[in-house]
Each structure stands twice: as structure tokens, then as C-alpha cells.
Amino acid sequence: MNKVWRTLAVLMIAGLAYAQTTGRLTGVIKAKGGSPLQGAEVKITSKDSSKIHFTVKTDKNGVYSQIGLKPGDYIIEVALDGYLPQSAEWHVGLSTVTLDFELPEIPKMSVATAGPGAADFKKAQELFDAGTYEEAVGTLDRALAAEPSNPVYLAKLGFCYQRLAKPADSEAAFAKMVQADPSSFAGWFNLGVARMAQKNYAGAGEAFEQATKINPGDAEAFFNLGASRFNDFKIPEAVAAFERATQIKPDHALAHYHLANGYVNLGKIPEAKAEFEKFLQLAPPNDPLVPQAKAILDALQKM
Numbered sequence: 001m002n003k004v005w006r007t008l009a010v011l012m013i014a015g016l017a018y019a020q021t022t023g024r025l026t027g028v029i030k031a032k033g034g035s036p037l038q039g040a041e042v043k044i045t046s047k048d049s050s051k052i053h054f055t056v057k058t059d060k061n062g063v064y065s066q067i068g069l070k071p072g073d074y075i076i077e078v079a080l081d082g083y084l085p086q087s088a089e090w091h092v093g094l095s096t097v098t099l100d101f102e103l104p105e106i107p108k109m110s111v112a113t114a115g116p117g118a119a120d121f122k123k124a125q126e127l128f129d130a131g132t133y134e135e136a137v138g139t140l141d142r143a144l145a146a147e148p149s150n151p152v153y154l155a156k157l158g159f160c161y162q163r164l165a166k167p168a169d170s171e172a173a174f175a176k177m178v179q180a181d182p183s184s185f186a187g188w189f190n191l192g193v194a195r196m197a198q199k200n201y202a203g204a205g206e207a208f209e210q211a212t213k214i215n216p217g218d219a220e221a222f223f224n225l226g227a228s229r230f231n232d233f234k235i236p237e238a239v240a241a242f243e244r245a246t247q248i249k250p251d252h253a254l255a256h257y258h259l260a261n262g263y264v265n266l267g268k269i270p271e272a273k274a275e276f277e278k279f280l281q282l283a284p285p286n287d288p289l290v291p292q293a294k295a296i297l298d299a300l301q302k303m
Helices: 118-129 133-146 151-163 167-180 185-197 201-214 219-231 235-248 253-266 269-282 289-301
Strands: 010-013 016-019 023-031 041-046 053-057 063-069 072-079 086-092 096-098 101-103
Touching: 023 072, 023 086, 041 063, 053 063, 086 101, 118 133, 118 151, 133 151, 151 167, 151 185, 167 185, 185 201, 185 219, 201 219, 201 235, 219 235, 219 253, 235 253, 253 269, 253 289, 269 289
Parallel strands: 023 096, 023 101
Antiparallel strands: 010 016, 023 063, 041 053, 041 072, 072 086
């Protein structure tokens, strides 16, 4: 995902120069390939201090906005029930940063309403929607005691642990989910996310590879597969995954950037140049990776 940097903005008011001291983050949250999403939760947390955090929700047009952000690096997490959560690290400066997200929809799964765990699951859904994830976990545990292999219950448990920043517990839930439903794209994708969070790159790669087999048209699954393979020092496999991500989504700037780095590692200099150039065409000028891409491209041009 792209990172955005903004430079100092100076406002002139009544002939006097006034320097802003805080920035603003805004954007639109949409369903992947679809319409804006209302009620999506956007969490904004400073990387310098977890005590500096904000939570906003999108309006009917899918727009969120947060003012008063001290310049620095932030973790932005976007979530909405029924959709795969997305996150990114961004730099906020002294002006407005626009950051949009597209959330892939989780494939619908049916729940037997007459099942012995159905009442607890319904209550857990309400607790999840209210943001009381610890309580939701306890209620889901009761539902799973009655129906241990219900993939829908396990998925919700995995998402609860995601929200609670407990990747090991999230991994355990999604691992059980894919055992119960091996055809679940959401299960394999989120199993990969949980393993990446624990730097288990080999395991993450296995999970993302399964996700790509189930949905071979999902660019984010291939991008994450590439990232896991790259971190596992499997450069040819990473390059192949990044290539597929850019084929599916030609405007995936970050995939082009990492593909370029992969080509450099393989000694494919002409291909690397072309990918860095493509990244620079797609990325906003204030993307923090732009200076690095320009520097590498300049060095490659001299070879």
C-alpha cells in the first residue's frame, strides 16, 4: 500500500503568515469494485505513541475525516463487518492527506439458525458491532463449545482477535476455519495476515498461495503472496506473484515498486527500470517511496 507525505502548508490571513501545526487525514472507503461504504471504522494510531489515537466512521458517501493530527507516522486500520479489514502506515504532515481504501467483501457463509450455538453467535455479532471484542470472544467460545467446527463462528472469532491485536489467537481461529472450510478465501487470506504479523513468512506464503488458488483474480492476495515470499528470501517466487498482481490491477503502484526491487535482485535491470518508472507514474509525488525509487532508478540508468 502507498505511503503519503505532505509538505508544510502556509496560510495567508489578513496579510499575516500563519503556519499550520497539525495535519488532516481524509479519504473514501469503498467496497472493492463497488460503491462507498457507510459506517466503516477507521482507526488512526500514532507510531510514536499508542496513546495518540483516533477513531472515526465513514458517512453515507463513504468519507472519513480526522483533523488535528500531529505530524508523524500513523497506522491506519479500516474495518467493516462483512469485509476484509485493510491497514497501512502513512506519514501525515502539515496539510491534508487523502487516503482511500477498497475493502474486499467476505464471501457469504450460511449459519444454521437452529444450531445449538446460534443464539450465542447472534449475541457475539452484536457485541462485535458494538466494539466490545473481549466480550464477543467469550460469547463465541460458548457458541463454539456447542459447534466446534462452525466456520462462520471461527471467522468471527478470528476477526475479534484481529481487532484485539492478538495475531497468534487470530491465526489459531483462522487455521481451524480453513480446516472446517478449505474453500474459504477469507479464511486463507486472514490466516496469511495473522502469520505475517508474527513474521512467519513461510507460513503466510502458504496461506496466501491457497487464497490465490481459490480466487485467482484477487490482486491483493497475489501482492501479499509476493510480500511473504520476498521476506522469506524466495525472490523468483515473489517476482512471479508481484507480476500477477500488476497484471490483475495495473494501477497497483506498490506492487510495481516491489516488483522493481525483485527484478533488481534477479539482475533484470531493464525490467527493473521499467517498473520503477511505472511506479513513479502511478504514485503521488509526495509518496515517501518516490525519492528512493528515483535514486535507485538514477543509479540503474548509469549502469
